[in-house]
Amino acid sequence: MKSIIAVHSYKGGTGKTSLSVNLAASLAKRGRKVAILDLDFRAPSLFSILKMEDSNLWINDYLNGASTINKILQETNGKGLNKGKLFAGLANPSTEAIRDMSAKDRKWEMRALGRLLSLRNTLLKEQNFDFIVFDTSPGLQYSSINAIVSADLVIVVTTSDRSDVNGTSRMLRELYNLFEKKTGVVINKILDANLDSKKEELNKRAKEVYQVSLLGLVPCFCEVLKSQGNLIFVEDKPNHPFTKIMDEIATRIEKNEI
Ligand SMILES: Nc1ncnc2c1ncn2[C@@H]1O[C@H](COP(=O)(O)OP(=O)(O)OP(=O)(O)O)[C@@H](O)[C@H]1O
Ligand SMILES: [Mg+2]
DSSP: OOEEOOOOOOTTTSSSHHHHHHHHHHHHHHHHHEEEEEOOOSOHHHHHHHHHHTTTOOOOHTTTTTSHHHHHHHEETTTOOTTTTEEEOOOOHHHHHHHHHOOOOOHHHHHHHHHHHHHHIIIIIOOOSSSSEEEEEEOOOHHHHHHHOOEEEEEEOOOOHHHHHHHHHHIIIIIHHHOOOEEEEEEEEOOOSGGGGHHHHHHHHHHIEEEEEEEEEEOHHHHHTTTTTOOOHHHHTTSSHHHHHHHHHHHHTTTTTO
């Protein structure tokens, strides 16, 4: 089923960007046409992870009404994607653009929401994309709320950090319930060596504390940290356990088993 997926979290650094990129690559690997959009205008990172540093095409211009989405999206040269395609819409990392985006008013944000909502028609219907993945800023930024409102599925990435668990459960209760979005939680950076013995407890936490379905449990992998953003595991390390977990989550998304 075609869908728009927003990847969000309460706290920063939980793994949203890692998950967005790898899930998008995993969906593309199975022959799908996928677009990933960097909506984290406070700290753009997709241009760097996808090694598209020379770009001068920005999703900022689309949201500002200065360009069309077709002109902004660029095909990535992902490895091992077979017949699949992965396109990226990058956020402008210049200091000026970051300052400009953080000074937008409500009226601008409302118009930006309209432009995000219209992607369903232009990309999913007209351009025949199968999936659009939004990588967002953490917390309750206006741009992240817009991404959530425009999505069919929200993936909330959380860690076991005490303040993250508290903040995430509050955010899910108070904000997500309001929008009535299909939501799945991914618990990332799990430190226990023996994940199997923890599975029951983490499942219980998802049900009781977060009250949403558990989409994935991801251990903390030193190799992921050590890659320092230089590798896209789904493309570069197809047999790594991190890749296997990303593939499992992508399968559930594809089959709409959330
Ligand atoms: N499962 C994991 N094991 C080890 N390191 C991880 C894992 N997932 C993500 N990381 C690392 O955590 C750091 C933060 O990840 P990432 O940038 O994806 O988070 P983020 O939620 O997008 O952050 P921000 O809120 O700043 O946008 C990165 O160095 C990344 O490599
Ligand atoms: Mg990020």
